[in-house]
Amino acid sequence: MRFQITDAVKHLIIINIIMFIGTVSIGNGQSFYEWFALYFPVNSAFKPWQIITHMFMHGDGTHLLFNMFALWMFGTSVERQIGKNKFLFIYFSAGIGAVLFQLGYYYFSYFPNYNELIASGISPEQLQQMFDTNKIPNALPAVQVAQIRTIGETYFASMVGASGCIMGILAAFGMMNPNAELMLIFLPIPIKAKYFIPGIILLDVISATTGQSFFSPSNTAYxxxxxxxxxxxxIMWYWKKNSMNKYRWDK
Incomplete structure (x- = not known):
């Protein structure tokens, strides 16, 4: 069958489901989330393993369902076309790329404001106390209050989900199947992959820079x-350019 699930996709879905069960059943969901979601590195909750584990975490059942559906739909085709090892290489490389882009975005939001606050005379210890108590002194100027709230949002931000990995797989699918017709659930109009996928990426860029959400929740890590x-x-561009068969790995 065309859409019969492939080996790597099947095991990734199983791991994601197991992690979700752990999230909702261990420590009322909170402790499991704190261990394995990805936090901004300045937060004491950050742990190195979260760079990988957050890729198997999901915020709720809907988040898990949509991601696993996309993984099955596009991952099955990509794995069948390039083999299991190359599929997994793209999957996890895209997940790491997602981390670098999102943390880089947080970095440029956090540190300019943080440095200005320190230069104004607020100590790192005072800022940490504000974060710990979630209280900002009333006497501070409005500009500083806004800066503290901005860096506080980044400080407490967490990231979960396989979306970054799946976007890498989706891009690979589009590179190999540019004329495949795709549709959004909320916009049932067939659009060729070579137009559809860049359009989705553009919407994510707009959402990240403006805060305007189109098809995702407002707290999405765009x-x-x-x-x-x-x-x-x-990755797929490089493989295609350099003749994929020349560098083919075992399936």
């Missing part, structure tokens, strides 16, 4: 989507 897609595109 730059993670962009990073995953760019990495998936670059």
């Amino acid at each position: 730059m993670a989507h962009v990073g995953g897609a760019i990495v998936g595109f670059l």
Whole structure:
């Protein structure tokens, strides 16, 4: 069958489901989330393993369902076309790319404001106390209050989901099947992959820079989507340019 699930996709879906069960059943969901979601590195909750584990975490059942459906739909085709090892290489490389793009985006949001606050006379210890107590002194100027809230949003931000990985797979699918017709659930109009996928990436860029959400929740890590897609595109572009069979790995 054309859409019969492939080996790597099947095991990735199983791991994601197991992690979701752990999230909702261990420590009322909170402790499991704190261990394995990805936090901004300045937050004490950050742990190195979260760079990988967050790719198997999901915020709720809908988040998991949509991601696993996309993984099955596009991952099955990509794995069948390039083999299991190359598929997994794109999948996890895109996940790492998603991390780099999203944390880089956070970096440029956090540190300029943080440095200005330190230069104004607020100590790192005072800022940490504000984060710990979630209280901002009333006497501070409005500009500083806005800066503290901005860096606080980044400080407490967490990232979960396989979306970055899947965007890399989606980009690879588009590179190999540019004329395949795709549709959004909310916009049932067939659009060729070579137009559809860049359009989705563009919407994510707009959402990241303006805060305007189109088809995703407002707390979506949009730059993670962009990073995953760019990495998936670059890997597949390199393989196609250099003749994929020449560098083919065992399936």
